[in-house]
Amino acid sequence: MLNRCPACDAPAAEPFFSVTGLPVHGTAVLADPASARAVSVGDQVLVLCGHCGTVFNRDFAPELLDYSGDHEESQHHSPRFAAYAEQIAADWVARFGLSGAHVVEVGCGSGDFAAELLRAGAGRVTGIDPHFVPERVRPELAGRLTAVPAEFARDQVEPGTAALVCRHTLEHIPALAGFGAELHAGLRRGGGRALLAEVPDLGRILAEGAFWDLQYEHCSYFTPATLRTFLLGAGFADPATRLTYADQYVVAEAGPDGTPGPAALAPQLLDGLRTACLDFAARVGDQVGRWRSWLGERASAGDEIVVWGGGAKGLTFLNVVEGGGAGPGAVRGVVDINPGLQGRFMGGLGLPIRAPKDLLDSPPRAVLLMNPVYTGEVRSTLDGLGLGSTELLAV
Secondary structure, three states: OOOEOOOOOOEOOOOOEEEEEEEOOOOEOEOOHHHHHOOOEEEEEEEEOOOOOOEEEOOOOHHHOOOOOOEOOOOOOOHHHHHHHHHHHHHHHHHOOOEOOEEEEEOOOOOHHHHHHHHHOEOEEEEEOOOOOHHHOOHHHOOOEEEEOOOOOHHHOOOOEEEEEEEOOHHHOOOHHHHHHHHHHHHHHHOOOEEEEEEEEHHHHHHHOOHHHOOOOOOEEEOHHHHHHHHHHHOOEEEEEEEEOOOOEEEEEEEOOOOOOOOOOOHHHHHHHHHHHHHHHHHHHHHHHHHHHHHHHHHHOOOOEEEEOOOHHHHHHHHHHOHHHOOOOOEEEEEOOOOOOOOOEOOOOOOEEEOHHHHHHOOOOEEEEOOHHHHHHHHHHHHHOOOOOOEEEEO
16 A cells, blocks of 8 residues: 655545456466456555555555556557547657657567558667567567667666657556656656656546446556646656647656756646546546446347457446446457457456457447547448448547
8 A cells, every 4th residue: 555645755645446356467468268257356545646646556556567567558459549649649749859860769569560660760769668678669660669678767768869758658667756757767768858758648538428438457647737836846848748649648747957956836727627526536436437328228129239449448437337247247358450459358357359340240239439539430430331221429
């Protein structure tokens, strides 16, 4: 249990929301229903720091996580997501002078964004991630993309590095203060111009009651203001933050020449965030009740329902709404465009994950889409399969 804020070390307040029994991995590839139902579970007990505004999972237990098996985290099979990654990579290369330069990506996952940086003109990229082994480097990128399968440390940043990129990594870090210090020291060691970071936006999650965006692996959550506060405390200079990707992500860009030290969120911003946190439980209750009612009506009518999204959003949504025997059990399967998930099973409930074309075997009455940003491409896919009469609803 975390009794102090992992970002600023202030004493932890009382939790404002909790959800129990979540499968701890949103990216695990599970071969059969039995192993899917037997996955480890943990609790999200969310606390708002009354000093810096960071929201964190007080009960996060890193020992529950096991990345020794297969994991599939890539979102680049979506044209919409791939286009966004291409755009932000090109923007960063152009605005921060990364053409022909060396860039370090911290928490690079499968290396998809590192490849985008190279396509945008970066000279070399070093991808640091415990699970990014040299065998995952595509042959055509050999010599330009270097895999370092390790936890990040400052001495991995070689002199002459132009920038550090840290996309969708900070939310996975339980020891934020130490990690921030390593990032800052690494950027200064390399002589880099900028830290370029991206995280999910907590503000949208709170405002929408979007409980499906709570993942056990995400132990820290940020808004634009609290991400800026965190980076200031870590020693980064003048962090600029903005919302991107239909306001789902926070992007931060910061220089190296700040001074590490305690950083507090402005009182008026903290008051607004505290109100949003306190209202969150009621919003989640409304969302869960709404979807249980809708699924129950569909089950009573004999309609087959499929969830589109076999990753972490779908996993949280289904395990909360239909898990533990509390839900109506209306969902019979999950669809995902990622070939690495097709033919596998979702953690917790053990539902099968199918390819879109498999819907033709038993056309569903409705498809429930886990992220509205993909509505256009999913509607196009359904229509292309001849499933124009299948209803498409986004959460």
